Amino acid sequence: MRSLTMTSLSLVIAVTAQPVLAADVSGLSSRCVSCHGATGIGSNPLYPNLAGQKSAYLLKQMRDFQKGDRKDPVMNAMVQGLSEQDMNALAEYYSKM
Numbered sequence: 001m002r003s004l005t006m007t008s009l010s011l012v013i014a015v016t017a018q019p020v021l022a023a024d025v026s027g028l029s030s031r032c033v034s035c036h037g038a039t040g041i042g043s044n045p046l047y048p049n050l051a052g053q054k055s056a057y058l059l060k061q062m063r064d065f066q067k068g069d070r071k072d073p074v075m076n077a078m079v080q081g082l083s084e085q086d087m088n089a090l091a092e093y094y095s096k097m
Contacts, residue, residue: 025093028086040097051097058091
């Protein structure tokens with residue numbers, strides 16, 4: 001009985017936690033949409049497509065912009081204030097598009 005209760009509780013947590021994560025990522029991604037599009041496809045040929053990129057690649061780019069190792073005034077400003085958790089969530093979000 002205890003095993004069944006723990007399994008049920010785990011399932012409830014997993015199911016209810018997902019919408020919270022999606023809502024958080026949706027809010028985070030709002031800063032990306034104007035250039036990279038709502039579907040992760042750049043609105044201008046100058047802006048790269050994010051949809052379907054590997055999450056490790058996206059995370060590295062955001063870290064490099066944040067540290068200043070990669071220079072672009074817009075992107076350097078966009079990633080300031082993002083936590084490591086925020087950047088991981090965004091990388092996962094766009095990689096799964």
